[in-house]
Amino acid sequence: MIIQDKEFGEVLVRKNPLSQGLRFSVSTSGRLQMSVPKYTSTFLAKRFLNQNRDRIRENLPVKDPSSQRARDAKKKLLAKKAKEYLPYRLEYYAKLYGYSYDKVRLSHAGTRWGSCSSSRTISLNIGLMQVPEILRDYVILHELAHLNHMDHSPEFWTEVGSHDPRYKEHRKKLKMFTPGV
Ligand SMILES: [Zn+2]
Numbered sequence: 128m129i130i131q132d133k134e135f136g137e138v139l140v141r142k143n144p145l146s147q148g149l150r151f152s153v154s155t156s157g158r159l160q161m162s163v164p165k166y167t168s169t170f171l172a173k174r175f176l177n178q179n180r181d182r183i184r185e186n187l188p189v190k191d192p193s194s195q196r197a198r199d200a201k202k203k204l205l206a207k208k209a210k211e212y213l214p215y216r217l218e219y220y221a222k223l224y225g226y227s228y229d230k231v232r233l234s235h236a237g238t239r240w241g242s243c244s245s246s247r248t249i250s251l252n253i254g255l256m257q258v259p260e261i262l263r264d265y266v267i268l269h270e271l272a273h274l275n276h277m278d279h280s281p282e283f284w285t286e287v288g289s290h291d292p293r294y295k296e297h298r299k300k301l302k303m304f305t306p307g308v
Pocket of ligand 1: 273278
């Protein structure tokens with residue numbers, strides 16, 4: 128359930144069947160999350176929140192409600208841009224170099240730029256829309272090469288290098304960015 132709080136904005140309340148305790152954390156969007164015992168009512172959850180207000184304020188980097196909303200809007204825009212661009216760019220390179228994949232999926236996890244599964248599904252992070260095109264292309268070529276090599280073996284890197292001769296530099300530069308929105 129979600130509690131609307133004047134100070135913290137939307138607070139996500141998760142009922143944890145295994146825990147008797149109360150736990151507070153912050154999501155990647157800067158929203159406060161509460162984990163409460165299974166049979167906690169909304170009334171009780173609000174009371175827990177009020178009782179812990181000072182502690183949360185001092186210890187957790189909760190973003191104010193307007194920056195939470197700003198981040199949502201930014202993410203939505205990025206997802207839209209990504210949808211209009213990444214699948215086509217992937218298809219372009221796949222055709223150019225003769226790869227065939229099964230599906231493309233757009234992700235927004237905070238840790239990975241892309242992945243390629245054994246079922247030949249390629250995932251690309253919407254955060255790629257925020258990095259220079261040359262680095263974006265490197266990630267696409269990297270994932271396509273995984274269709275032939277599901278590891279980071281020397282053969283894999285040779286294949287990446289055959290499409291992106293400056294891949295080492297691109298790989299290094301990409302580390303200056305993080306995928307999270
Ligand atoms: Zn890889």
